[in-house]
Structure formats: C-alpha cells, structure tokens
Amino acid sequence: MIEQTVRADDERATADHSENPVGENPVGENPVTRWVSLGALLVATAVANLWNLSANGWGNSFYSAAIQAGSQSWKAWFFGSSDMANSITVDKPPASLWIPALSVRAFGLNSWAILVPEALMGVASVALLYFLTRRYFGHWPAILAGLVLATTPVAALMFRFNNPEALLILLMIAAVWAACRALESGRMGWLVACGAFVGFGFLVKQMAVLLIVPGIALVYLFCGPPRLSRRVAGLVAAGVAAVVSAGWWILTVELWPASSRPYIGGSASNSVLELTLGYNGLGRINGNERGAVVPGGAGGGYLPGGPGGGHRPGGAGGGPWGQAGPWRMFEPGQGGQIAWLIPAALILAVAGLILLRRAPRTDGQRSYLLVWLSWLLVTGGVFSLMAGIFHSYYTAALAPAVAALVGAGSALLWRNRERVWVRAVAAAATVVTAGWAAVLLGRSPDFLGWLRWAVLAAGIVAALGLLVPRRRVAVAAVALALVAGLAGPVAYMAQTLGTPKSGSIISAGPGDGAGPGGRGPGGRGPGAHGRPHGPGMRGPGGPGGLLWGSKPDAAVVDKLLADSGDYTWVAATVGSNAASGYQLATNRSVLPIGGFNGTDPYPTLAQFQKLVAESKIRYFIGGGGGPGSDDDQPSAQISAWVAETFTSVTVAGITLYDLTLPK
Numbered sequence: 049m050i051e052q053t054v055r056a057d058d059e060r061a062t063a064d065h066s067e068n069p070v071g072e073n074p075v076g077e078n079p080v081t082r083w084v085s086l087g088a089l090l091v092a093t094a095v096a097n098l099w100n101l102s103a104n105g106w107g108n109s110f111y112s113a114a115i116q117a118g119s120q121s122w123k124a125w126f127f128g129s130s131d132m133a134n135s136i137t138v139d140k141p142p143a144s145l146w147i148p149a150l151s152v153r154a155f156g157l158n159s160w161a162i163l164v165p166e167a168l169m170g171v172a173s174v175a176l177l178y179f180l181t182r183r184y185f186g187h188w189p190a191i192l193a194g195l196v197l198a199t200t201p202v203a204a205l206m207f208r209f210n211n212p213e214a215l216l217i218l219l220m221i222a223a224v225w226a227a228c229r230a231l232e233s234g235r236m237g238w239l240v241a242c243g244a245f246v247g248f249g250f251l252v253k254q255m256a257v258l259l260i261v262p263g264i265a266l267v268y269l270f271c272g273p274p275r276l277s278r279r280v281a282g283l284v285a286a287g288v289a290a291v292v293s294a295g296w297w298i299l300t301v302e303l304w305p306a307s308s309r310p311y312i313g314g315s316a317s318n319s320v321l322e323l324t325l326g327y328n329g330l331g332r333i334n335g336n337e338r339g340a341v342v343p344g345g346a347g348g349g350y351l352p353g354g355p356g357g358g359h360r361p362g363g364a365g366g367g368p369w370g371q372a373g374p375w376r377m378f379e380p381g382q383g384g385q386i387a388w389l390i391p392a393a394l395i396l397a398v399a400g401l402i403l404l405r406r407a408p409r410t411d412g413q414r415s416y417l418l419v420w421l422s423w424l425l426v427t428g429g430v431f432s433l434m435a436g437i438f439h440s441y442y443t444a445a446l447a448p449a450v451a452a453l454v455g456a457g458s459a460l461l462w463r464n465r466e467r468v469w470v471r472a473v474a475a476a477a478t479v480v481t482a483g484w485a486a487v488l489l490g491r492s493p494d495f496l497g498w499l500r501w502a503v504l505a506a507g508i509v510a511a512l513g514l515l516v517p518r519r520r521v522a523v524a525a526v527a528l529a530l531v532a533g534l535a536g537p538v539a540y541m542a543q544t545l546g547t548p549k550s551g552s553i554i555s556a557g558p559g560d561g562a563g564p565g566g567r568g569p570g571g572r573g574p575g576a577h578g579r580p581h582g583p584g585m586r587g588p589g590g591p592g593g594l595l596w597g598s599k600p601d602a603a604v605v606d607k608l609l610a611d612s613g614d615y616t617w618v619a620a621t622v623g624s625n626a627a628s629g630y631q632l633a634t635n636r637s638v639l640p641i642g643g644f645n646g647t648d649p650y651p652t653l654a655q656f657q658k659l660v661a662e663s664k665i666r667y668f669i670g671g672g673g674g675p676g677s678d679d680d681q682p683s684a685q686i687s688a689w690v691a692e693t694f695t696s697v698t699v700a701g702i703t704l705y706d707l708t709l710p711k
Contacts, residue, residue: 082187086178089191093174093198096545097167097207102159103548106632107210109597110552110644111145113628114138115162115210116635118149125149127301129310130624133616133637135651138624139314139327139644141297143251144212157635162210169214170207173221174198177448180225184416185459192530193455196447201540201556202385202440203447209549212253213444219249220260221448224419227264231415234273236282243286247293254328256445259430261290263422271415298324311650313624313643318650332436376432377443383488384557386443386450388537390428391484393450395477396457397421399470403460417456424449440555465514465522475511478529482507485536495558496539507532550597552625598629601700605633608667608704612636619704620656621669622646622683630669639665642683653685660707668694670703 106112110130117132118125124134128142138145147165155161174194182190197203206213223245230238242264249257265283272279301309301320315323371379378387397417404414427445431438464470482504489500506528513525540557598621600608608630612618620639621627627640641656642648651659659665668690695709 085187085191089178089194089198090171090175093194094167094171096198096204096541097170098164099545101163101167101208104163104208105159105548105550106597106628107159107163107550108552108554109550109628109632110625111138111210111212112162112597113624113631113638114142114145115148115152116157116632117637118142118145119152119157124310127310130313130627130640130643131617131631131637133639134310135617135637135639136311136624136643136648137313139323140212140253141251141320143248144210144215144253147215148210157632163208166210166214167207169218170198170203173207173214173218173448176218176221176225177451180221180228181416181452181455184228184413185456189455189459191455192458193451195534196389196451196454196537199534199537199541200386200388200444200447200450201537201544202444204541205385205544205549205554205556206441206444208545209554211441213441216249216252216256217444217448219245219252220257220423220445223249223257223260224264224423224448227268227419228412228416230282231268231272231410231419232412234278234282236278236285239268239282239286240289243289244293246286247290247295250290250294251297254324255332256442259427259445260423262426263419267415267418267422271410271418273410311643311648313648316649332438333430333434372433372435372438374432376438377428377446380491381555382440382443384491384540385440385555386446388485388488389450389454389481389533390424390446392477392481392533393424393453393457395473395480396461397424397453399473399477400457400460403464403470413456413460417453420449420452420456424453439553441553462526466517471515471517474529475514478507478511478514478532481529482510482532485532489536489539492558495543499535499539503532503535506535597625597632598627600630600633600702603700604630604702604704607699608634609636612666614663615666616664617659617666619667619669620665621671622687626669626671638669641686642681646683647681649682651686652682653689656682656686657689663708665707668705668707670696670705 114124114128114130114137117129117134121129121132121134123129124132125146126142127134128137128140128145130136130138148162151165152158152161174197177197178190178194180190181193203217206217223242226238226242226245230236230242246257246261265286268283269279272282274282298320301312306318312318312320312323314327316326376382377390397420400417401414401421404411404417407414424446427449431442431446461470461474465474485507486500486504489496489503510525510528510532513521513528516522516525543558544556608618612634616637617639618634618636619627619630620641621630622641623646624640624644627638631638639651639659641651643650656665668686670687670691690705690707693710694705694707695711696703696705698704
C-alpha cells in the first residue's frame, strides 16, 4: 500500500513538473489522501502545541505583565508598556503582545488566554509552509516540511511560549511565501506584500527579521521573471512597503511627546531608534550592548554597557551559550534545540541545486531552494558569529529553513534516484543525520539511553537500503530514514511538552527548562548600602529576579491590595521580572524600576521622589531583580534612598517599604 501511494505521487509529481512547474493542482492527486494527511498533520501540531499548556503558567512573565497591561489600557497596548499606568515599555516593539492582549481582553487574564494565540500561530506556520512547499514540490514533500517544522524542539517550545518568536516565524514564512509568488509571476504586488510582512516582523523583533531580506533580494534580482529594471523597481517597492509597515509605529512613538508616553525600555535616551540600532540592533552583533548581563557571572553578572563594556554571553571570550564561531549551532547549548537536521538540510539543498543546474533562470524550484538556503546560511551565520547577547531559543528562527530544505531536497533526490550518485548522496545524508543524532542524544545520557543506538542502527540500515535501485526496497528505506532522522527531535519535543517552562531563558528537551542562569541563589532586600544583594537571578519563588518573575505569597498580595485603589502603582521594585509577578497576582500596576535589567535610567531618583511625594506609589519591594550596578545607577540610588528614608516590614520573607511612613 505504501509503495503504491509513493509510486502514484512520484508519477504525478513528475508529470506535474513538466506541465505545471509550480506544482499547483497536481495532476491526478487524490484529494481525500491529501486533505486527510494534511488534516492529521495540523491536528497533531495543534494537540502538541496545546498539550499541558497551562503547566507553563505565565510563561515569560516579563511579557505576560505587558500583555496584562495592554488588555486593560489601550495606551499600554499600543506602546507595549510593562504596566497599566504606562511607566516603561518592554525592550521590544509591541506587535507580539497585541494579539495575546486582545485574547486576554476577551477571555480574561489566565495562562491559556496568553499562550493559546502562540500555539495557533505555530499551527498557522506549519500550514503556510505546507502550502508553499506543495506548490513547488507536491504534497508529500510538503507534509515532510511541515512535520519537520512542527517537531523541531526549539520551534515546538516557542509555539507554546509567549516570547516574540511564534509571530516572528509566521511573518517570516509569509514573507518568503509572497517572495516566491513574486518570483513565479513577476507581479510587483507580491513584492509589496513581502515587504509588508517584513515590516510587521520588524515590529515584532526589530532587526531579527531583516536576516531573511538579503537572500530574498538577491534571489529575486537574479531569478525574477521581469526585465532587470523592473526587478530593481520591484525591490525598491518592497523596501518602501517594509519601511511604511514598520515606520508608522516608530514615527508615531518618536513624535509622541515623551512626557505623555512610557519610557522606551532598553534605551538610554528614551528613543525607539536608539533601541533599534543599539540594544536590539548592532549591539547584538558587536557586543556593545548597554546593560548586558552574564548569568552567574562574578559580581552579579552585570557588565557595564557602552563601547568596551567587556565580553558578552557567547561573545569572542566565550560564555554560557558557547563561544562565537562557525560551530556554535552544533554546541551543547544549541545542538539539541535546532541542529538535528541542519547537516541533512545543507546536503539535500546542495544536491538539489546540482540537479537543477540546467533549469531556466526563473525556475521556481531552484528559486525556492535558494531563498531558503540563504535564510539558513545568513541567519545561522549571524547567530554563530554575533558577539552580543545570544540565547539558544533564538535558533527557532532557523527551523522553517531547515524544514523547507529537507522537504524540497528529499523530493528532488527521490525523483532522481535512478542516478547512482543521487542514491549515494541520499545514503550519505541519512548516515550523517543518524550519526549526528546519536551524538546529540549522547549529550543527555540519562535521557532514553537506548535511543541513540536505535537511531544509529536504523540510519545505517536505511542508508544501505537507499543504495539499492529497486523501488520496493527504496520505499522501505525512506520510511526507516524518516524514523532515524525524526526520532531524536520528536523525543526532545515530547519531553518539552511534559515539562513546565517559565522564565526569560528557556530551552527544549532534557534539563530544568530554565536555560543558563535561570535558577540561582535567593536574594535579599536592600542592604546596608541600600542595594540588593546577590546576582538577581533567583529561582521561581519569592521576590523574583533578573530572569524569573516573582511569585508572591498570598499574605504579600493581601498587603499590597490594601487601599490599593488610592495609588497609581501599588508598589515599585527594581527590574521588570521582579515587578511582573506582583502585578499579575494583584492585577494592579507595579512600577518596574530600570526596566528589564534594572539598568535603564528610568525613573531617576528625582522622578521617583516626585511620584512618592504625590502619593502615587504605596510600597517599595526589596530584593528586586536588578543585576547590581554602580552607586550612580538610578535603581541603586532609589534603593538606597528608600532604605534610608522609609519604614520596612517583612511579610512572608519579603521586605516591604511603606512609602507613606518615613522613619
């Protein structure tokens, strides 16, 4: 039965590529088989994304607090404010917060209302990749591409979490979809749509989306169907569309009076342009990021910002996410997240391009391969060499490219398997994939220790079968190769589904789900010098920290809620993560002094004193999440002034300074 299905699909795809090069409405394709298998893929993806979802709680409470704020205040929704009173924004543009905030506005504040939109974006990403791949390579290669995307551990993780990655991935796939349609038809409207998707992606995670632009532009310039002048004009139009679709928000923020909008978190000068070009832009490349943090580093792990600020995580000097270099994606911090099928994707892409070397300049299949290969190489190269802050979950942006290349490359090799060298390449790709999977599984020896040897054995047997020209043997070998290639990622994904994930740095697969620095020693309130002790990277309980949201005791919540209606902020504390848990628990604004790292210069001591004098803040919560700073940092100055000026009380181990009761 399997052999007959594969034979029929192979024959239809061959006929289709000769009669209809882009593969739409394949000749004789069984619609029942097509829709049943697609439905199974999407339903399985939805179930996986939603399974045990509430175990993740608030997920990244830094963003959950901003989602909560946006669900109650349209101004907070527009700017991406951390709190309902609009004191300071998150350190990203707000687009990734908009849809979850609308969900919370409709369904109330709970974990599901925040995380379900992310899960549905994951399903949409798999579906869009399927339809794009099917257009050029047929149904089963498209199913394979969607399956690889859905089971890539880091992608499955991000589709269940409220970081910006889920929406970013969806918009980047949409941009490639529009670009491929432009390559196919030459219509400028598709290029404009591509630019618009890139622009909206910019409002999700700023320059991260731009990593796919060079490949799209170059492929269209060399492979687009119109004459060269129209291709150049089309790319200019796409650029204009990208600028407009992102620039309207940036221009609005820049022109809005600073006195009536929240401070732009992550910037030193209250400017979204500085945030774009600095902390979220060139700073990630060259490492000159203001307020960079090394989890677990000496002295609290804080590295002063600005030029010459020192080595950052993963920079040239090494760090908890591996040393920058060409092999970073394969190191322990990233390998189990994304690298399972990267070697196979590269091998299959190169082999596919060789097979298509004599195709016309405008060949759709070759353009498809080139766009996705450029995505993988450029994005992977930047991630590997960047000297700034780097987290393993960033690699989710590579998952669509890996999935697309595996699906398309496998189709081209299968349809040309009568050639000896093609069968040899397929066998080699299978052995390399299985061997590399065994290495990755070996890095977690306590996790399904038998699986690495089973995968390796299956890969070797499958490779031998792929060398045999007989169809029946080849079909069985392909099935076994799929098992060998996907067993490891699926096992890691399954482990991820069953493990609660929360905090600012998370990872898929075996581990505590915290990532580097996610857990650390508890902290205390302001000490003798008024500054928090410890690195500020506390575990999930108590006052919170730099990387973890606070989880206040009921007694603390009751204390904060008493007379809370008389104040704009029920409390203030250093760092957005520390503030987030109190805000989510009380459903009242909590002022996050210094933003995410506690190092943003807002509010200044004078501004904070003015707010206290106006009776707008009731409590200051000690033991906040700042990483520690010099005495001239506003957060340190505020902590010192509070400790010296106001009466404190300890509730459930948390130090509360009553800002209405001076000493």
